Amino acid sequence: MKQEAPQGVADYAPIVFPGLMLLVFFVLPFGTMIAVSFFRRDQGGFYTPDFVFSNYERFLSPFFGNVLGFSILLAVAVAIACVALALPFTFTLSRMPRRPQVLWLVALLSVLSLSEVIIGFAWSTLLSRTAGITNILVSMGLMDAPRALVPSLGAVLTAMIYQAFPYTVLVMYPALVRLDPTLLEAAKTLGASPLQAFFNVVVPALRNTLVATVIMVFVFALGSYLLPQILGRPSHWTLSVLITDQAVYQSNMPFASAMAVLLVLLSLALVGLTSMIGRKENAA
Amino acid sequence: MSGLLLDQVSKRFGSFTAVDQVQLSVPKGSFVCLLGPSGCGKTTLLRMIAGLEEPSAGRISLEGDDLTMVPTHRRNIGMVFQSLALFAHLSVGQNIAYALRIRGTDQAQQDRRVNELLEMVHLDGYAHRPVAKLSGGQRQRVAIARALAHSPRLFLLDEPLSALDAKLREAMQVELRQLQQALGITTIVVTHDQREAMTMADLVVVMGEGRIRQAAAPIDVYRNPVDAFVADFIGTTNLLPVTRSLQGGALLWGHALEGVAMPAGRSNAVLSIRPENVLLGVPGSGTLDATVTFVRDLGATVEIFLSANGTTFVSVANPRERAEVLVGNTIGVSLSAPNCLVFAP
Numbered sequence: 001m002k003q004e005a006p007q008g009v010a011d012y013a014p015i016v017f018p019g020l021m022l023l024v025f026f027v028l029p030f031g032t033m034i035a036v037s038f039f040r041r042d043q044g045g046f047y048t049p050d051f052v053f054s055n056y057e058r059f060l061s062p063f064f065g066n067v068l069g070f071s072i073l074l075a076v077a078v079a080i081a082c083v084a085l086a087l088p089f090t091f092t093l094s095r096m097p098r099r100p101q102v103l104w105l106v107a108l109l110s111v112l113s114l115s116e117v118i119i120g121f122a123w124s125t126l127l128s129r130t131a132g133i134t135n136i137l138v139s140m141g142l143m144d145a146p147r148a149l150v151p152s153l154g155a156v157l158t159a160m161i162y163q164a165f166p167y168t169v170l171v172m173y174p175a176l177v178r179l180d181p182t183l184l185e186a187a188k189t190l191g192a193s194p195l196q197a198f199f200n201v202v203v204p205a206l207r208n209t210l211v212a213t214v215i216m217v218f219v220f221a222l223g224s225y226l227l228p229q230i231l232g233r234p235s236h237w238t239l240s241v242l243i244t245d246q247a248v249y250q251s252n253m254p255f256a257s258a259m260a261v262l263l264v265l266l267s268l269a270l271v272g273l274t275s276m277i278g279r280k281e282n283a284a
Numbered sequence: 285m286s287g288l289l290l291d292q293v294s295k296r297f298g299s300f301t302a303v304d305q306v307q308l309s310v311p312k313g314s315f316v317c318l319l320g321p322s323g324c325g326k327t328t329l330l331r332m333i334a335g336l337e338e339p340s341a342g343r344i345s346l347e348g349d350d351l352t353m354v355p356t357h358r359r360n361i362g363m364v365f366q367s368l369a370l371f372a373h374l375s376v377g378q379n380i381a382y383a384l385r386i387r388g389t390d391q392a393q394q395d396r397r398v399n400e401l402l403e404m405v406h407l408d409g410y411a412h413r414p415v416a417k418l419s420g421g422q423r424q425r426v427a428i429a430r431a432l433a434h435s436p437r438l439f440l441l442d443e444p445l446s447a448l449d450a451k452l453r454e455a456m457q458v459e460l461r462q463l464q465q466a467l468g469i470t471t472i473v474v475t476h477d478q479r480e481a482m483t484m485a486d487l488v489v490v491m492g493e494g495r496i497r498q499a500a501a502p503i504d505v506y507r508n509p510v511d512a513f514v515a516d517f518i519g520t521t522n523l524l525p526v527t528r529s530l531q532g533g534a535l536l537w538g539h540a541l542e543g544v545a546m547p548a549g550r551s552n553a554v555l556s557i558r559p560e561n562v563l564l565g566v567p568g569s570g571t572l573d574a575t576v577t578f579v580r581d582l583g584a585t586v587e588i589f590l591s592a593n594g595t596t597f598v599s600v601a602n603p604r605e606r607a608e609v610l611v612g613n614t615i616g617v618s619l620s621a622p623n624c625l626v627f628a629p
Contacts, residue, residue, distance in 0.1 A: 180369060185363075185365070186363070186371075188336070189334055189357075189431070190382050191358075191383050191434065192357055192382075196357075
């Protein structure tokens with residue numbers, strides 16, 4: 001279908017409402033945040049309008065560099081783990097008969113209905129010493145005494161993967177359902193074992209989907225705020241936790257804004273880089 | 285020497301029997317067409333030979349080796365799929381070399397083999413093209429070359445030419461047959477196109493409702509079909525109802541068909557006569573008279589649709605031989621005994 005170019009003002013009418021919403025609820029707050037990030041903080045007060053770079057200069061300290069680096073690495077780890085787990089799972093799911101497929105999808109969707117708070121506390125209970133899964137291991141005789149598994153990096157990762165996994169499956173699912181099953185069969189007739197066929201045929205055919213999914217889960221995990229606080233030690237806190245700390249408890253809005261701006265810019269840069277690599281490989 | 289042997293092979297999906305006790309022996313190096321209407325089990329049978337479906341019962345063996353429980357990737361077969369299933373992320377050459385790469389053949393040997401195969405399918409110099417840039421016929425050739433790269437013992441094709449236009453399809457049929465003869469490879473093709481089967485096959489296997497109805501050389505199936513189903517499926521035929529006369533001969537709408545015998549113990553039967561054997565003459569000269577209802581002049585042949593006793597049947601004639609017939613004319617029709625086949629209904 002050929003789309004005609006808008007002729008007059010009236011043709012732009014359908015986008016007025018979304019445009020307005022975007023302006024009021026995204027462009028203006030974001031613009032305010034960028035502006036505030038250049039303001040000067042008043043000790044014990046709020047801030048006064050100014051144009052200083054002192055808020056950004058604070059990033060150069062090793063402490064913030066570490067937090068930023070940890071946040072990105074955590075998000076990358078969650079993204080890669082989610083995709084690595086979800087790909088074989090979704091592949092198997094898409095080859096199942098209709099009924100179990102629907103049951104699995106409903107179960108996954110129900111995980112999406114849980115709030116981050118509930119997921120966090122559920123895992124902290126599951127991994128606790130008094131009521132956690134180690135008690136089961138003890139009763140099975142595999143462990144001597146119950147142990148607390150929180151707070152730890154493992155607990156943070158587990159809960160974040162648990163939270164992002166349904167999204168990952170749902171993003172991959174349509175592409176895997178559309179994948180021509182004869183591609184795998186063709187590889188088998190040519191002598192490829194099922195595992196070889198999967199890596200030689202399914203993975204390359206889904207390359208773009210996989211890249212897009214990694215980016216999506218990465219961005220999703222980068223904003224993670226509650227889970228690192230509930231399940232991790234202070235050293236596992238992400239930049240989002242730090243931003244809240246600065247904004248709410250230290251009432252240092254300019255510095256919090258500067259961190260938020262940096263986080264947005266960094267995620268945009270990483271997303272852009274990934275899609276650029278994807279395009280280059282596609283062209284080759 | 286025995287090639288492929290199917291011994292009482294069956295496949296059931298729940299309560300539905302897709303393939304029912306198929307018994308077939310294919311000599312090594314021969315070209316077999318599995319022919320039948322859609323849903324007759326021919327594709328399921330081919331997939332069982334490839335190992336993509338597991339038989340519910342029966343055994344499959346190739347040159348003496350029992351393949352029944354061997355997984356697909358160890359059967360050493362080559363298969364062309366209806367969708368072709370080319371790997372879009374690989375070039376033409378990489379597609380063809382896939383089976384060799386899996387087997388760990390060294391690069392130089394792979395390249396040599398790819399060039400050899402590309403030459404064989406008349407695509408010299410296409411090795412580095414992406415698959416997406418090829419035409420339908422070229423993709424077809426790449427799929428064939430890919431399936432033959434590892435010199436398989438068995439070459440399987442599932443409706444390989446159905447996506448091509450009529451002219452290209454006919455050319456590819458001839459080419460495929462010549463290629464198969466040059467390589468001497470045992471080949472099994474699934475098709476619903478009887479012309480395709482007649483062009484290529486040494487042995488035509490007509491299937492219906494999961495069973496083999498007839499397995500014979502193409503011309504034998506055409507001339508001596510075992511039942512009305514096969515007669516109707518291979519080529520076109522007129523199927524007309526006949527009854528037993530008092531003398532035991534066949535009666536078509538009260539007209540005696542001289543020299544045509546009824547099947548033993550039947551009072552009703554089906555007469556099959558090919559359109560080219562329905563001969564026309566002046567009224568009263570033949571077995572019966574009929575009215576011309578439509579004339580389809582195709583240039584090379586003329587099809588004359590005739591109506592008698594409320595039933596339409598067809599005669600095909602060479603334009604040079606045909607009498608001047610016009611729609612509405614009454615015409616004499618003769619059905620000679622040697623061309624009449626009578627089947628139990």
